[in-house]
Amino acid sequence: MLLTPEIVFKNVEAIAPAWLQSQGITALVLDVDNTLTGDGSQVLDATVRQWLDAVHAAGISTTIVSNNTPRRVAPFAEKIGLAWVAMACKPLPVGLFVARRRLGVRRRQMAVVGDQLFTDRLAAGLFGVRCLFVLQRGPDKSKGVKLKRKFEPPFVQKYYQKGGVLHE
Ligand SMILES: [Mg+2]
Secondary structure, eight states, X not given: OTTSOSOEESSGGXXXXXXXXXXXXXXXXXXXXXXXXXXXXXOOOHXXXXXXXXXXXXXXXXXXXXXXXXXXXXXXXXXXXXXXXXSOOTXXXXXXXXXXXXXXXXXXXXXXXXXXXXXXXXXXXXHXXXXXXXXXSSOOOSHHHHHHHTTOHHHHHHHHHTTOOEEO
């Protein structure tokens, strides 16, 4: 099912670079709001900075793909030093198509990291790449996201019912 998470992490910091390497993942497509930082926030937590440095040191490339506006995404992406795609229209796979060409990898080497099942998880599934689902870093701000969030719990429950665990 394209909406059930394949794997759930507490946050991005819990995604170990060595684990990514063991899975053959060499490129990450990163969501911004409630994945790398809070919803609408420009704050970069030191722990996220360290995680990004460790990921890059492990030879894993990264790019940002967000549904939010360039005005929101560009300053944060520049602060991190990452290339970005805004207005990506996830779950449509168009942003992932751009990202994959930019990253120059095969689909099996690429994974989407994001906090929403109806955008990040579904986009990854439709594009045929893995999704590393993370719990949201903080509260949602936009009405649209709040609405989609209401429909997530049954799919997350299905993951746990099938024996999935929260990776911390
Ligand atoms: Mg998000």
